[in-house]
Amino acid sequence: MEYTLLMSRLGSQIRETRIRRGLTQARLAELAGLTRQKVIAVEKGTHSVAMNAYARVLSALDCELAVVPATMPTLEELGELFE
Numbered sequence: 001m002e003y004t005l006l007m008s009r010l011g012s013q014i015r016e017t018r019i020r021r022g023l024t025q026a027r028l029a030e031l032a033g034l035t036r037q038k039v040i041a042v043e044k045g046t047h048s049v050a051m052n053a054y055a056r057v058l059s060a061l062d063c064e065l066a067v068v069p070a071t072m073p074t075l076e077e078l079g080e081l082f083e
Helices: 003-020 025-032 035-042 052-062 075-079
Strands: none
Touching: 003 052, 003 075, 025 035, 025 052, 025 075, 035 052
8 A cells, every 4th residue: 555645544533533532733732742733744644744743643642553454545545646
């Protein structure tokens, strides 16, 4: 699977979790000890963001990574790869 798709999915899951918990990007940044701009980059799945930033955001959300088999990309996800 294309790594850019995996980064995008991770960012989307982080964003959805933040919203479900009623947190703003600014509040999550505060909890994670990051800037709001870094949280935005994490939620976008930006490739240049260090794993440390992802770990800090996940920790602030009381979440952790789990390794699971990849699923086939949706048509929407495939379209985003070519934007």
